[in-house]
Amino acid sequence: MAMADVMTDKDSDTKHARKRGSRRKSSAPTIGDVAGEARCSPMTVSRVVNGEGNVRDETRQNVLNAIAKLNYSPNRAARSLAGGKQLRIALVFDNPSASYLSEFLMGALEEASRKDIHIVVESCEKTADAIPLIKRLSETGISGFVLPPPLCDDQRVLDAVTEVDGIAIAVGQGKASGSHGAVMIDDFQAGYDMTKHIIDLGHKRIGFIIGNPEQVASGRRLEGYRAALEDAGLELIDDLVVQGRFTYRSGMAGAEKLLGVSPRPTAIFASNDDMAAATVAVAHRLHLDVPNDITVCGFDDTAMASTIWPELTTIRQPIREMTAWAVAAIARITRERNSGERREPEQTIMPYKLIRRESDAAPSLAGNRREDIVEGRSVK
Amino acid sequence: MAMADVMTDKDSDTKHARKRGSRRKSSAPTIGDVAGEARCSPMTVSRVVNGEGNVRDETRQNVLNAIAKLNYSPNRAARSLAGGKQLRIALVFDNPSASYLSEFLMGALEEASRKDIHIVVESCEKTADAIPLIKRLSETGISGFVLPPPLCDDQRVLDAVTEVDGIAIAVGQGKASGSHGAVMIDDFQAGYDMTKHIIDLGHKRIGFIIGNPEQVASGRRLEGYRAALEDAGLELIDDLVVQGRFTYRSGMAGAEKLLGVSPRPTAIFASNDDMAAATVAVAHRLHLDVPNDITVCGFDDTAMASTIWPELTTIRQPIREMTAWAVAAIARITRERNSGERREPEQTIMPYKLIRRESDAAPSLAGNRREDIVEGRSVK
DNA sequence: CCTCTAAATGGTAGCGCTACCATGATGATC
C-alpha cells in the first residue's frame, strides 16, 4: 500500500512534485508539501496545525520540523472554504472620535487576523442612519455587529440588529442589557476610584463635569464621583457639578463655570479627556498652574491625554482588548448558533487602569487654608 | 444532453437542490444556485459577476436578475482560492499618532475589503525594530508594505523591504525616491499656500515652527514658507523661525520663543496641528486672543485641529485616499509581477485642501468665522 | 453552400484545506 511506499523511499522531496499544468501561482508550500516532508498524510499535518489530539509525539515533532523547514503557513482562503465558515463582522460607528477609533480598529483587526474573520468597517453620520445600514449589511451576509458608543446606547439600533437576527456586541457601553452582548469597564467604579484618588491627595472641593447625558456611561461616572465623596464624608456641592457633552467646547464652558465658583474648587474631574484638556486650557488662561493651583483629571486615556501639557491623569479603558473580545464573542456565538445552541448573550467587564501623569497634585497650601485631611474609606 | 434538459424544464428551483450529505453550513446562495435560476452555466454567471466580456446582453440580464432575486454575493474565500491570489499587505508604523492612524487604517481597510485583500497591522516601538519585523512578515507570505512617516523616511527600512523582494509604498513622505512607490501631497506647495493665505490676510511678521528634522516633509513645508515670503517681498526674519519636533511640548517651547520676540509676530504657522494647538495654548496663557491678537495655523487636519477651540485653520491631507491608493498600488504591482512585468515603482501626488476655520484673521481686526475650503493644487 | 473566424457558452479540473469515515495498530478485558 501507499504507506510502505512513503515510509521506505528517501526521495520524498520529489515524490510530491507538482503536477504539470497545475494552476498554482505562488510557490508557497501547501499542506501536501509538509506531509511529503514529514512522511505522513495531509490529514495528520492538519491535525498538528490545528492542535487536535490523537497524534503521536514523534509524528507531531516530524510535522513541526517539516513546517519549520518549509516555512509553511496555512492558506486562509482554503481553510475557511473547507471549514465552511467565513465569518463577516461589521464595525459600525457614528462617532468619529479618532483616538478612540484607531484603538478600536486595531483590536478588531488583530483578532480578525488571528481568527481569519473578515471585518467590514462602516461609519454613518447620524445614529438614525445606522438602522438601514445594519439591514443592508445583514443582507450582504454579515451576522455580527460591534457597536461602540454612542451607537450602542440607542435601543433602536440594538433592536435593528435583533430584527435581522444578527449578533450585537456593545463595546464600552455603561449598562448591561439582556438583548445583546456587551463588554465594558465598570464606569461607576472607575469614577469612584478617580474621585477617591483626588480625595486622597487632600482635595475637598472637587468639581465634576458630566458627559453627554445620552450616553449611559456618563451617568455611571457621575454616580461613582458622588459615592466617593459621600464615602469620604465630603459634602456634595451642587455648584461643583456641571453638565458637559464630552466635547472640548462643552468642557471649556463647564470649566469656566466651575472656576468661577467661589471658593474655587482645587480639583476638577472631567468625564473624558477632551473636556479635561479644555479645563486645562481654561485654567491656564486664568493663570492657574496645573497641577499646583488646580488638579485636572480626565477619563479614557485618548491620545489627547498624553499629547497636551501637562499630560493628564486619566482612566485607561482597554479598548483594544475590549474590541478583540467583541469580535471573538461574535465568532463564538455564531459557532454555537450553527450547532443549534442559542444561549443568553454574554457580558463581560474588563479591568481599567488609573494612569497617573502630571496633572494632579495635592492642593497647594499657599492658596487656601485647609482643614485637616480626612482619609476616605476605600470601597472594593 | 444536459443542456436541453435545463433549457426546457420549468422547475429550475428544485433542479439544483443540494445533494444530501453536503457539508455546507450556511444557506447562502452559490454561483450554482444563480446559474440554475438564470438557466445557464456557473461559468456564465462568473463572467457576469466579474464583468468580463463575451456575454450576450440578454443572458447578462438574466443572470443579474437571478443574482438580485437570490441576493447572491460571491464567496470570497472560494474566489481567492480558485483565483490563486490571496494578497496580504502589511501596514507597519511606529508613530502611534492616533488621529493619523485611524484615517490610515480606514483607507486601507476600505480598499482591502473591496478587493478582498488581507490587511495585517503591525506596530513597533522604534524605527529600528521595523527591519526584523519586515523580514518576519515577509516570511509569513506578505509581499506588500504600506509605510507612513516616519518609517518611510528611513532608507534602511525601505532597503529592508527591497531585500526581501517586497513592495513598499510610502504614504505621506516628503520626497520621491526611485526605490519604492510613494503617494504624497506636495508639502512644499502646501506650505507655500498656507503662508500665502496668511500673507493675504495682511500679516507681515509670520512665525514658523519647523517639524521633526528627521522627516523630509518638515523641510519641504519650511521651504514653502520661505518661498511664499520671498515671493511676497517680505523679509525673512531668522528669529521668527524656530525648530520643533512635531510634538505638543516642542510646540509650546517654540511658541514661547516666538511670542517672546519683539515686536511680536502677528501670525504663527506651525508645521502640524499638535504644535499649533500648543501655540494656541501658550497664546491664551499670555492673554492673547486667537485669532484677533494672533493668527495660528496648523497642518494635517488631525482630530486635534477641530477639537480644540478655536478650531484650527490647517491643511488637510487626504490620508484615507492616499492609503487606499497605496493598497491598490501594491495589488496592481503584485499582479504585474506575477505576469512577469517589472516596472519602475510609481509615485503619485494627491491634492490637499486648505481648511479655513476660526484660528486666523487679519491682524488686529475682528475675526471672521468661516470655514472656507480652498482647493489645493492637484498634480497628475 | 461550405469553409473560416469569432463570439457565446459549457465542461472539467483543480485551488488548499478540513469533515467524515474507514482502516490498522495497540492494548485491555474477560
Add this chain to the structure above:
DNA sequence: GATCATCATGGTAGCGCTACCATTTAGAGG
C-alpha cells in the same frame, strides 16, 4: 486467545469559485 474499545493514521469527497479548453452558434467571405 477472541472481543472490544481506543488511539493513530489514511482516504475521499467536497467547500465555491475560476482557469483553461472544448464546444456550439452566428456571421463573413468565397
